[in-house]
Amino acid sequence: MSSVIVTDIVRADQTTIDALAVHGVATVHEAMGRVGLVGPSVHPVQQGARIAGSAVTVLCWPGDNLMIHAAVEQCQAGDILVVSTTSPSLDGSFGELFATALTYRGVRGVVTTGGVRDVVDLRAMNFPAWAGAQNAQGTVKATAGSVNVPIVVGGAIIRPGDVVVADDDGVLCVPRGEADTALTASDARVEKEAAARAAYLNGDLSLDRNDLRGVLADLGVRYVTQQEYTDGDHRRRDLDHD
Structure with missing residues (x-):
């Protein structure tokens, strides 16, 4: 498929997203029938964060973070940046400068199958991150990928605009069209x-x-x-x- 940047993704209702964040990963996962988990390949780099947001998805080439730079422009308040690569890569493609730019835009956190670095700074900024590794290895900016296309993150397919819930238990994807149903089921489970x-x-x-x-x-x-x-x-x- 050709490389694209999709600019006009549809997002779920923000009130619904915020309510799912309060419930957290385990409750929503059980309420949904035990589906949607990314799984243990992605770990929190901090403790105590519990967030939910609309997924802005990024598909990068291994060892290359060019498309993360392109994705920042597509982010808005309440989003979560979700990054994967075309083949496995744990290079540190995300760090404090990206977090600074995303914080300005109101982004709630990042989920990446790859590595993050500047971890001390990310924690000091209270910018939540879930990653495949903590790795200082740098990346280049040379290869085209895509922004806001479906990507695979661990055991889940995440589409742009899906609701991502993340906390110390891991990361969960709630399909955008199922967000209201998931919230109703989560309320009942609570x-x-x-x-x-x-x-x-x-x-x-x-x-x-x-x-x-x-x-x-x-x-x-x-x-x-x-x-x-x-x-x-x-x-x-x-x-x-x-």
């Missing part, structure tokens, strides 16, 4: 978990609240005393010696 939390604080067991005793029985799990377990273990050893 209510359910609040009821469960109150029950556990009162001494209830999750086995009973989630009707799991029958599952254990169906799987053949038995309750035995220590003596019964020991006697049974002895009998098994005796049979092994026969």
Whole structure:
């Protein structure tokens, strides 16, 4: 496909995005039916950040950050820059100067399959980043790629304008057209978990609240005393010696 920069992406409603950020990755992931996770190949470089925003996507050549420079112009307040490469590369293609430019434009953070550097500065700026590596290796600016096209980030396909949720648990993609549904399901899950939390604080067991005793029985799990377990273990050893 030819290299392009798409300039007029459609974004989800900002109120919905902000509400998804409050819920966080784990809650939204479960509410969506356990889909959309980028996975453990991308790690937070700070602790305690929880954000969501519209994805501005960047497809770069390995060892080349030219298209990140081009992508900054396409970013607006509430966005998250999401970067991948045409083949695996952990070079440090993103650093403090990019973060400074993006902060001016109101961008909430960066997610990249590659490397970030100037990590001390990024943390001091409170500019959240999730990356495949922390790596001082520099890059060139010589090869065409694309901005605002679908990209693969770990286990997720992220399209421009999709909602990206990121925190200490990882990174999640919510397709733009499913953002409202995901929020409704996440609200319901939070209510359910609040009821469960109150029950556990009162001494209830999750086995009973989630009707799991029958599952254990169906799987053949038995309750035995220590003596019964020991006697049974002895009998098994005796049979092994026969």
